[in-house]
Amino acid sequence: MVEKDVTVKNRAGIHARPAGMIVTLANKFSSHIFIEKENEKINAKSIMGLITLGVLCNTVVKISANGTDEGAAVDALVKLIDNRFEE
């Protein structure tokens, strides 16, 4: 189990496009990956879950993964969010 906190910095938060990017990236890993905001935990491979989580700009989310490639999965997602989804 690997966990890491990251702040969402892009202005619009996680809307449909960033959510799509996260899901596409998460699906490249076989681990179970979760994103958590204020005790609400959703599967990072599900786009609707991610959108309904309602992550605004400057919100801290916790990314956790469990599985064979957990470290790589968390690092890749943190990098994507840190890069503001290439916006």
Next chain:
Amino acid sequence: MSKAFTVLDLLDLELRDHNALNLVCKAGRKGLAKPITQPDINRPGLALSGFFDDFNSRRLQLFGNGESAYIRKLEQENKWETVERIFQLEPPCIVFTNNHLPPDKVMQFSELHHVPVLSTSLGSADFSVRLIRTLADVFAPQRTVHGVFVEVSGMGVLLLGDSGVGKSEAALELIERGHRLVCDDAVDIRCVSGNTLLGKPVNPTLGHHLEVRGIGIINVAQLFGVSAIQFQKEIEMVIELELWDSNKEYERLGTKDQAVEILGVSMPSMTIPVKPGRNIAILIETAVMNHRLKQMGFHSAQEFNQNVIQWLESENARNVYLRKNKDSPVS
């Protein structure tokens, strides 16, 4: 519950028809951020008359006909100590029922102590029942689950399974076959009155959309009409979809009943293996009908087994009879 439930949240709740609280804020708007911590109400009659022992100031205070009449009497006598003391104790909010409007002095206390004064058109009895029901829902143990929640032939069925196993596709086909979608992906589950699980979309404004691989996000209400959606439903059954694992033994007879526990409530469950060529929607439909039949007292698998046993017994008796008669020929 993750976040504090404030008076503002109470005013913002979208409640309809027989659930509506019809609350309006009359004064003390600065106190709207006050949290409501107890799912209960208090009638402050005793406190108004000066008896403050065991006065529960953390509850919402309800002023009905009696309390309002008493306040009018206090107004005539210009005695405000007890009323002010109630405000000083800072209850989350004060509600006047039957559209009673409190005297200006009460409004001043409200602004001074930041305790919101709300008013409702409902009577006290009606309001208390509705409020307690609402607060019980709000304070109920809650969990968000990754799955798809559908209503199949009137029964709430929660579909679970890993991402990409085909939950949304199964839901889509169920909708096509006349069943209903409650929500996709993130299901907000609440345990009410200890043994009932209610499921609804995490976010009602974003609910009723399905994400289907290859097509994208679709609006189910717009595509299939309002008859294809449901806002909230009791969960009565859990079906887990998983990729067909040839090393795993799947249920063949259906004589054993499985169950899973969600928020301490035991739910009948079933595991359906998925592989190309298996029509999951029809399997789910059949599983649900079979479960309903069980609830009505007819257990297909057990009934079948009973028949087999009966048949074997009669066949056995027949053989014994024939053998006996062969040994002693008929005279």
